[in-house]
Amino acid sequence: MKAQKDVKTGKWLIQYRYTDWQGIRRKSTKRGFDTKREAEEWLRNFLQSQQADFNMKFEDFLRLYYEDMKPRIRENTMNTKKYIIDLKILPFFGKKSVNKITPADVRKWQNELISQGYSQTYLRTINNQLTAIFNFAVRYYDLKSNPCTKAGSMGKNSADEMKFWTKEEFSEFIDGIMDKQKSYVAFMTLFWTGMRVGELLALTPADINFDERTISISKSYQRLGGKDVVTPPKTPKSNRVITVPDFLLADIKDYMNRIFCLESTDRLFNMTKSFLEKEMQRGIKNSGVKRIRIHDIRHSHCALLFEMGITPLEVADRLGHERVETTLNTYAHLYPNKQRTLSDKLQKLYQEEF
Numbered sequence: 001m002k003a004q005k006d007v008k009t010g011k012w013l014i015q016y017r018y019t020d021w022q023g024i025r026r027k028s029t030k031r032g033f034d035t036k037r038e039a040e041e042w043l044r045n046f047l048q049s050q051q052a053d054f055n056m057k058f059e060d061f062l063r064l065y066y067e068d069m070k071p072r073i074r075e076n077t078m079n080t081k082k083y084i085i086d087l088k089i090l091p092f093f094g095k096k097s098v099n100k101i102t103p104a105d106v107r108k109w110q111n112e113l114i115s116q117g118y119s120q121t122y123l124r125t126i127n128n129q130l131t132a133i134f135n136f137a138v139r140y141y142d143l144k145s146n147p148c149t150k151a152g153s154m155g156k157n158s159a160d161e162m163k164f165w166t167k168e169e170f171s172e173f174i175d176g177i178m179d180k181q182k183s184y185v186a187f188m189t190l191f192w193t194g195m196r197v198g199e200l201l202a203l204t205p206a207d208i209n210f211d212e213r214t215i216s217i218s219k220s221y222q223r224l225g226g227k228d229v230v231t232p233p234k235t236p237k238s239n240r241v242i243t244v245p246d247f248l249l250a251d252i253k254d255y256m257n258r259i260f261c262l263e264s265t266d267r268l269f270n271m272t273k274s275f276l277e278k279e280m281q282r283g284i285k286n287s288g289v290k291r292i293r294i295h296d297i298r299h300s301h302c303a304l305l306f307e308m309g310i311t312p313l314e315v316a317d318r319l320g321h322e323r324v325e326t327t328l329n330t331y332a333h334l335y336p337n338k339q340r341t342l343s344d345k346l347q348k349l350y351q352e353e354f
Helices: 036-050 058-072 075-088 103-115 120-141 147-151 167-175 181-193 197-202 246-257 273-287 295-307 312-319 324-334 337-353
Strands: 003-005 012-019 025-033 214-217 220-224 227-231 240-243
Touching: 003 036, 012 036, 025 036, 058 075, 058 120, 075 120, 103 120, 103 147, 120 147, 167 181, 167 273, 167 295, 181 197, 181 246, 181 273, 181 295, 197 220, 197 273, 240 312, 295 312, 312 324
Parallel strands: none
Antiparallel strands: 003 012, 012 025, 214 240, 220 227
């Protein structure tokens, strides 16, 4: 099973036989390698994964997991699973050998995610995905133990009572940080668009269309393993174009004009989440409004939309939710008086007709 040149393409190919995990003997060819070494290294990794040798890299075993799960769950569920794993798990564990991932490694990964400020329910969802992968390895490939079990979980199954700011409370807060333009514009953008913090920090001037009055959201910024990482956003639906009010565009344009040598591909808000958290605490202290998290500003935007009478489907599209049910389950309780208003209108209509 040696690599050889493909006379048609000039690339390298390798032909091989292997026994898959079901015990079936197979023959195949893999093409398109730039070098002989690359082809032979690919084959070594592939054979390890088929034999479930847990010296293999986590990213190689993950392919087995995906292949097994794909016919068993709905396509949309599979896509969401892959997005979470590829963005939140693979960058940390991908190059590690499966059998060398320890509970301490899992705890370190958990702590990095917790520091990002994700909601408790989202942290639990991410952790469940890693646990499921190792459970799969234990159950079907005889991995000795699941390191997630000793590491313990993170997050919560159910969310705490949701906190948010009304428009009036936000107005008081934003007055408390007006002395720093970059902070002012960043929080104005968060409140009046509802975008996630990672989406805000990944924005570039090219994403702002002043003529169409829109912002394109197609990426997310985060610190991962001590490095700046720009990735696709949370889910496929998170790729979206949202409309923006004129007053916010004017603030953004003035902010951009004051940045020296700003290129179209530069990060517009070249700051960290830690900086925003400190600025938020400063604004809360200066204004006296109640304390909430940065992510709760997204909840505040959603609450504002519901108060304005925007439909759940429109809200889901603007927030980038994969399903409108997510929007309904998460936010429907924000304005319970809307249900009373609805019933009052039905009562009035009945009385007018009958």
